[in-house]
Amino acid sequence: xxxxxxxxxxxxxxxxxxxxxxxxxxxxxxxxxxxxxxxxxxxxxxxxxxxxxxxxxxxxxxxxxxxxxxxxxxxxxxxxxxxxxxxxxxxxxxxxxxxxxxxxxxxxxxxxxxxxxxxxxxxxxxxxxxxxxxxxxxxxxxxxxxxxxxxxxxxxxxxxxxxxxxxxxxxxxx
Amino acid sequence: xxxxxxxxxxxxxxxxxxxxxxxxxxxxxxxxxxxxxxxxxxxxxxxxxxxxxxxxxxxxxxxxxxxxxxxxxxxxxxxxxxxxxxxxxxxxxxxxxxxxxxxxxxxxxxxxxxxxxxxxxxxxxxxxxxxxxxxxxxxxxxxx
Numbered sequence: 001x002x003x004x005x006x007x008x009x010x011x012x013x014x015x016x017x018x019x020x021x022x023x024x025x026x027x028x029x030x031x032x033x034x035x036x037x038x039x040x041x042x043x044x045x046x047x048x049x050x051x052x053x054x055x056x057x058x059x060x061x062x063x064x065x066x067x068x069x070x071x072x073x074x075x076x077x078x079x080x081x082x083x084x085x086x087x088x089x090x091x092x093x094x095x096x097x098x099x100x101x102x103x104x105x106x107x108x109x110x111x112x113x114x115x116x117x118x119x120x121x122x123x124x125x126x127x128x129x130x131x132x133x134x135x136x137x138x139x140x141x142x143x144x145x146x147x148x149x150x151x152x153x154x155x156x157x158x159x160x161x162x163x164x165x166x167x168x169x170x171x172x173x174x
Numbered sequence: 175x176x177x178x179x180x181x182x183x184x185x186x187x188x189x190x191x192x193x194x195x196x197x198x199x200x201x202x203x204x205x206x207x208x209x210x211x212x213x214x215x216x217x218x219x220x221x222x223x224x225x226x227x228x229x230x231x232x233x234x235x236x237x238x239x240x241x242x243x244x245x246x247x248x249x250x251x252x253x254x255x256x257x258x259x260x261x262x263x264x265x266x267x268x269x270x271x272x273x274x275x276x277x278x279x280x281x282x283x284x285x286x287x288x289x290x291x292x293x294x295x296x297x298x299x300x301x302x303x304x305x306x307x308x309x310x311x312x313x314x315x316x317x318x
Contacts, residue, residue, distance in 0.1 A: 050210040058218040063304060066225055070312035135278075135286035136207045144212065145289040145296075149270040153255050156296050160248045163303030167241075170310040 009043050026077050027069075034065035047111065051140045176312055178232035188230035195223045203297050207286065213293030217300025224305045233313055236305075244306040251299030255292045262288075 013036060020032040037060025044053035082090075109116035130142040144152050179185055199219040206212030228236045259270040266274030272288020273281035 051212070051215075054210045054215050055218075058215055058222070062222055063218055063225075066222075066308065067311060070308060073312065133282055133285065134289065135280075135282040136289060138206060138208055138210070140210070141206045141212050141289060141293075145292050146272065146285055149259070149292065152292070152296065153252075153259060153270065156255055156299050157252050159303055160252050160299050163248060163307055164245070166307050167245075167310050170307075 006043060006046050009039055009046065013039050013043070024079055026072055026079055029079075030065060030068035030072060033068065034061050037061035037064065051138075176228050176233045178234070179230045184230050188226055192223050192227055195226075196220060199223065199297075203293060204290065206293060207289065213296030214300055216293075217297040218304060220297060221301040221304030221308075224301075225308045228308070228312070233309075236309070239305060239309075241306060241309065244302045244309075247302035248299050248306065251295040251297070251302065254295035254298070258288060258291050258295070 016032050016036040016039060020029045020036060023029040023032060037056060040060060041053045041057035044050070044056055109118075113119065126143050126147055127139050130136055130139040134142045134146050136142040136146070196219075199216045202211035202219060203213060203216035206216070224236060224239060258272065258275075261275055262271040262273075263269045268274075272285045272291075275284050275288055277287035277291070278284040
């Protein structure tokens with residue numbers, strides 16, 4: 001996809017984030033976050049990260065929205081007022097983090113740069129070897145579940161442990 | 175308690191789309207070697223089909239998915255992954271080395287099918303964890 005399309009999608013992303021923060025009705029905020037996830041998935045797909053786009057679409061736009069809606073059903077749709085000092089503190093943290101990210105973003109290699117460290121370190125080894133060594137043409141799958149299988153094993157354990165923790169914290173249904 | 179939806183359109187649609195979505199989840203799992211997808215995405219789709227069933231047909235439609243079974247399935251997925259890794263350690267010398275496992279005609283194809291085995295473990299864990307959390311979140315009384 002062309003660069004103007006990605007720019008337009010990024011602008012839509014900022015708009016949806018603002019709606020999610022500003023909405024007085026939390027149902028509106030939850031739906032805006034779901035739309036945010038979907039637009040983010042489109043951006044991933046547009047810049048060629050199709051596996052990430054797939055995950056973002058099913059988790060960010062799908063599963064998290066359902067979880068938010070289920071949580072709203074058991075609590076309240078109304079936003080509880082945030083004390084003034086906490087609001088300003090949160091704004092300061094958000095501005096500092098965003099500013100720091102923007103400041104270092106200029107130092108990143110341009111998108112798709114073949115001489116970037118990420119493209120020259122171990123990536124060529126995996127891209128050249130995946131088909132011959134693992135008979136798996138999708139190099140992302142070969143890296144995730146074979147070359148970097150330790151990471152995925154512990155990641156699966158993390159998902160299960162996080163689910164177990166949430167299950168214990170939420171308590172028995174009444 | 176999640177109630178069954180009143181509309182016959184909703185319940186019929188969910189009944190029709192669920193098996194298709196579950197088939198698609200298996201496709202995403204098995205075709206992750208060639209196209210975008212894999213264990214994690216397949217697990218979320220599979221979990222979402224049961225969430226959809228629960229939302230449309232009520233908790234009663236998921237009566238066989240009680241919390242004990244979901245917890246056991248979540249643990250079983252992780253253990254399947256771990257067991258594949260340990261099998262590599264026991265057969266050869268390296269943890270998570272699928273090439274030495276008797277899964278395919280050549281070491282490369284053994285790694286190909288080894289990936290499928292561990293991805294199946296990921297799918298089972300992700301789907302079970304998703305449904306488990308959903309049931310805890312949604313299966314209570316709504317606050318008045």
